[in-house]
Amino acid sequence: xxxxxxxxxxxxxxxxxxxxxxxxxxxxxxxxxxxxxxxxxxxxxxxxxxxxxxxxxxxxxxxxxxxxxxxxxxxxxxxxxxxxxxxxxxxxxxxxxxxxxxxxxxx
Amino acid sequence: xxxxxxxxxxxxxxxxxxxxxxxxxxxxxxxxxxxxxxxxxxxxxxxxxxxxxxxxxxxxxxxxxxxxxxxxxxxxxxxxxxxxxxxxxxxxxxxxxxxxxxxxxxxxxxxxxxxxxxxxxxxxxx
Numbered sequence: 001x002x003x004x005x006x007x008x009x010x011x012x013x014x015x016x017x018x019x020x021x022x023x024x025x026x027x028x029x030x031x032x033x034x035x036x037x038x039x040x041x042x043x044x045x046x047x048x049x050x051x052x053x054x055x056x057x058x059x060x061x062x063x064x065x066x067x068x069x070x071x072x073x074x075x076x077x078x079x080x081x082x083x084x085x086x087x088x089x090x091x092x093x094x095x096x097x098x099x100x101x102x103x104x105x106x107x
Numbered sequence: 108x109x110x111x112x113x114x115x116x117x118x119x120x121x122x123x124x125x126x127x128x129x130x131x132x133x134x135x136x137x138x139x140x141x142x143x144x145x146x147x148x149x150x151x152x153x154x155x156x157x158x159x160x161x162x163x164x165x166x167x168x169x170x171x172x173x174x175x176x177x178x179x180x181x182x183x184x185x186x187x188x189x190x191x192x193x194x195x196x197x198x199x200x201x202x203x204x205x206x207x208x209x210x211x212x213x214x215x216x217x218x219x220x221x222x223x224x225x226x227x228x229x230x231x232x233x
Contacts, residue, residue: 001168031210034219043201043223044152049208050217087152091218095167096142096154 002026002090006099012107019075021102023088028068032092035064035073038101039084047086048073078104109134111224113202115187119231125189129202129224136160136183140205142220143176143187145198153198157205158185192231199226 003026013019023033031051036044046055048064051071061076075082083106088099115127129141137160146152156166158176166174175188189196206221 031213032217034217036220043203043226044220045223046206046219046221049219050210050213050215053208053210053217055208055219055221089152089220094165095169098152098154101151 001095002029002093002097004088004090004097004099006086006088006102008102009100010103010105012105013078014107015078015080017078017107019078019082019104021073021086021088021104023066023071023073023099025069025071025090025092029090029092031067032090033064033066033071034089034091035062036087036089037082037084038087044087075104109204109222111202111204111222113200113224113227115200115227115229117228117230119192119229121193121231121233122191123231125192125196125200125229125231126186127200127202127227127229128184128186130182130184131204132183136180140218141178141185142203142205144201144203144220145196146201146226147195147198155187155189155200194231197229197231199228201226 005024033051035048038044052064063074065072085101085103110132113129140157140159142157143155158164173190178185202224203220204222208217
């Protein structure tokens with residue numbers, strides 16, 4: 001199985017901050033990497049696919065980068081609605097696996 | 108707009124069988140893979156497995172011996188059965204669709220989970 005490791009597990013930030021979350025795969029996954037946002041009591045929502053492609057309706061303050069084993073999700077100008085938990089997920093091979101999550105809360 | 112509605116028993120005793128169903132409304136059922144994912148309380152997401160309209164399945168090896176995923180195309184629904192449950196199977200269970208994203212730069216198809224059910228809380232307790 002491909003292990004996905006996210007860091008940090010949690011972070012505190014203020015509205016307007018630039019936030020960066022990293023995700024590392026245990027082997028190369030090319031750009032088969034998705035990012036999801038999950039708010040308490042809700043299902044995850046896909047933000048980015050193919051490591052860097054913003055999905056329909058997702059604000060442009062979200063961006064993704066990386067390939068191979070190292071990936072980054074950046075939120076440029078954190079908004080109140082962005083306080084949530086973020087997960088990376090590899091779609092390179094089964095079993096599909098997720099990172100452990102990064103909780104972004106209010107400083 | 109595609110919506111997934113899921114249901115099933117929410118309280119089980121150890122050794123019982125978990126049974127959940129997810130029905131697809133408002134969109135095509137064939138041509139997609141359909142997934143089950145779970146999330147233990149306060150923890151991350153775990154993929155359980157997937158099925159397509161013709162019944163082709165893939166399951167997580169960590170659960171494979173206990174998991175059955177089935178499909179009923181006449182009702183646009185798919186189901187999960189997990190046998191011999193323990194407290195470790197306590198979680199919110201989600202169904203989700205595998206969506207396809209075509210990247211014009213790399214000329215490749217990429218897959219994500221683009222439509223999700225609301226989740227069903229399953230508690231295993233004696």
